[in-house]
Amino acid sequence: MASALFNFIFFILFLLPFCTLSQNDGTVNVGTSLAATERSTPWLSPSGDFAFGFQKLQDNDQFLLSIWYNKIPAKTIVWYPKDTSPVSRGSTVEIDAQNGLVLLDPQGRRLWRTENIVDNVSHGFMNDTGNFVIARSDSSGIWESFKNPSDTMLPTQIIEINGMLVSRTSETNFSRGRFHLDLLNDGNLVLNTRSVSRNSGFDYEYYSSQTSDLGNASNSGFQVIFNGRGSIQVLRRNGERKALTTERSIPTTSDYYHRATLDFDGVFRQYYHPKSFSGNPGWTAAEYWPENICVSIIGNVGSGACGYNSICRLQNGKPICRCPQGYSLVDPNDANGHCYPKFMPSCGEDDQKGSAEDLYEMLEVSDTDWPTSDFEETSPCSEDCCKNVCLNDCFCAASIYKDNKCWKKKLPLSNGRLDTSVNKNVSLPNGQASVENALEYSQGYSKTQFEGRSTYQEHYDFFQPSLIQINSSKMHLFLSSHDDSTAHLESPQKQNHGDSQTVRPVLPSYTLPV
Template identity: 90%
Template sequence: MFFIIFLLPLGTSSQNDGTVNVGISLPATERSNPWLSPSGDFAFGFQKLQDNDQFLLSIWYNKIPAKTIVWYPKDTSPVSRGSTVEIDTQNGLVLRDPQGSRLWRTENIVDSVSGGFMNDTGNFVISRRDSTGIWESFKNPSDTMLPTQIIEINGKLVSRKSETNFSRGRFYLDMLNNGNLVLNTRSVSRNLGFDDEYYNSQTSDLANVSNSGYQVIFSERGSIQVLRTNGERKALTTERSIPTTSDHYHRATLDFDGVFRQYYHPKSFSGNPGWTAAEYWPENICVSIKGDRGSGACGYNSICRLQNGTPICRCPQGYSLADPESPDKPKKDRETLILVGSVLLGSSVFINFMLVGAACFGFILIYNNKITNFRRVHNAAGLNLQCFTYKELAQATNGFKEELGRGSFGIVYKGVMPMGSITTIAVKKLDRVAQDTEKEFRTEVNVIGQTHHKNLVRLLGFCDEGPHRLLVYEYMNNGTVASFLFGDLKPNWNQRTQIAMGIAKGLAYLHEECSTQIIHCDIKPQNILLDEYYNARISDFGLAKLLMVNQSRTLTNIRGTKGYVAPEWFRNTKVTVKVDVYSFGILLLEIITCRRSVVDLEFGEGENPILADWVWDCFQEGRLDNLVVDDTEALNDKKGLERFVMVGIWCIQEDSSLRPTMRKACQMLEGILEVKFPPCPSPFTSTDLSI
């Protein structure tokens, strides 16, 4: 079934008939008037988020008090005040920040755009001059379906992170190509891909493909069905539980707790009745998600109890919530109270009186000690960082229990410690640090601590106690660029270009804007993290100076990782910031192609094993489309694709003097500077795979 939206001829931008002309823009402010559907039921524009000064580009139900959001670009972040969205002839919808830089645009726009239309079904449609729709929000859903909306094979909904956090959550609704509609979960923190399928419509028929499902339909009457290729339908909803659409608004949302719910709301009401859940899938998510490979419905070490279809998360007896999103810190005070009570029951009145006094005094000391341990700000002389004891960090990480990852300098653990507005932290235990004097170590750490840039992971504190050297960072909850690029879900072209730009700007800051120039020496996708809005944040910067020369990654004095090491490391020449430029160039090619720099030959993947060589061959032969096969958005941005490839080739020149500075690389990526045709990057030697 396919719905064709016929648009009225576009005249002036009108809020009465739902049409929006090319060139019309909306600012992200509280006073901007959204683009309304003809009935006024739906609005398109910016909604201000709670508790901050950010706005979300979205579509919402406009006539109810809650202004419930039913669509937003799922691969973008909330934007700051003064950002704009407009209809552009070449790109359709374009979202820009206050400085005019493009943050997001509608994909797959190949025809000249004539305007947009906010439909009374809640579908925003972009059309060309013959009124044919060429993009629509219904075909690019976020976490919600509306009546008349269809999800095709390989279509999906993605939950948000929380009720008020619209970044990508860990639950997915997928219409698989085998005909099944499934709910599954992806453990982002563990970078494992999909962990558990916890609901299945059972509409696949391998014996007879014509009996398999191929569409999820939210009918105009309000029922959700899986349509089979033979015309039969499997109804998911029980029609008697659904009130009529003429009197009620409807939506079906994959909520942040992983439950797919169908809701209704009366169109005529007094007060604020809110949404009512008619049905939900699965019936019991606490039982459906066992969490043997993931973290279950409620997370690690927690108890899930169902209440009206909603998972209620509780700690085991004797434990309390250390953090609403991580219940994992034991509450020792309860155990101590039980012990004291037991002693009191068997003692005389006088002894009881003495014990009560001692216990109260002891609890005061314990409580004050905890406050001192977890909340004190101990700034060492001359440093801008908090100085922690080893015991404090061991306590914060629950004995270094939850490992986040391993790198060139040691192991990183997740921890919880109140530090102003930051609670969750990442603690890196440095296991290869030269045993310099305490003053020299702290001087180097202080250099890192003085860096402040949106594309760097922020260092919060350190521990320098005997043999223990630890660094405390802010926690990045969306993992590494490596897991993002090479995982199951391929990031779209716009996301990849924004990540590349963020890395470039972070390196330019380290090289040219810090009081002390910092060479990273190990730029690779594993050392680039993603924050809650998927902004690129460079980690491990400045640690190269702390690495012992005779304990670096290889048997030579080379610092870095196979596939990313600049040629000058192999020669007796001075190492400069250009080694980072080379590594960035390789990483840029990985971001463009979503392919690793060196294919592991042991597993039989021998074709084009060296990414840099393959990219140069494709570029020289005019076959850039081979680099982004099936990537429609990248193929439609041929000029941008060519510009990014040429910048990458310039950055990996064997002659370091030919490589641009990171500042110049940023300007070329942004299109500010012209990118000239690059020469062969390795005219003298072939790529060395021996390291």
């Protein structure tokens, strides 16, 4: 009896290593589930390069269902369901025979599932390519993450006609952003912007692969291929390929991890990361499209590379968005978002205080332009004339002067960019009146009025009213601020509270288009 028990225990111990190996071969059986906790063990690919599971997001208690590079410190995410939100602790994902992957909240309510599951599911498989496949009993695929991408392509992945990548909102916000990469019906691979709120109708294309031939469809593209050697190509129907990146321009995939991501700033970049490393080397961008997104987005629809009323400049291949003087971010946590004016000149109420020239001054900023948002043209008009026509118009947010012509701008200002080739001046009229008079009769925007929905009021340094003018050689911003006091935007009129005063500017509400 003792001998039989010993043999049984030995047999179990002998099998344990093989059980462990079977759990790491990438196969995930029907009925297997994962929970959204820090201790949850993800489903690994055979090599361990990729993991599928829940990744805890920074600075909150939310988790994202995702696939990531597992052997690098950053645990870079390369896939997530692009139409879902991060989930609460205790949520689960499971492999279901009828629905494939099913994401449930802690109460068991379904949040997301894989679509178009037409056959019974046998198992899931996490490939070493980074592709998670839901398979039949013969291992043929029913659904795969490569055919349902989020914002990233990986080597061996293909995008077909009408396939797309969608940017996230920010580096840490995985909600749907406004930049898209699309392979169109005509064979062109394009980058364009889209209204997030409408989720329909595209704005202007700001990059095109030029792989469409309306006269001969065989010359048009029909696939975007990220091949196993790291080259991204558009495959034409006649078999020819247009290379976006060549194998000679990038490190080998045998020694480096690769990915191509439509980043939250709208730039499509191909990155590489060493597989063997010390420390934390990070990802290096090998190529990116377009070359300068700040000046690539044109047209009258949408805000441009940055948010409304913002200015874009390129730095090391990345767009940097900044609010002009006198404007602040609507969302302080979104540096690429919209800016709102802290103040606006009043219409008519300043007439008794003096002329516009007495109340405002002008300041210059070079090589800046908002090429759209025109509402009036004056010609002929000198540079001084252009300043004055904007200075004396309370609806003028900016003006451009060039070749004896003047264009006045309206809010919101769009497609703002720093561009040394434009040779233009921008001017903002800025108040010169005393602080006491400014507090008494100036008007401004509160964050509440601008957003049109929140009751939250912020404290801002008080800026006197101002305008902008743009000329053909440099941009001028004209502003001044009250250096030693802060206006509390709270009361419709001045109220005494001991030695302090509070002022609430009164202006029509202003809501940004989205």
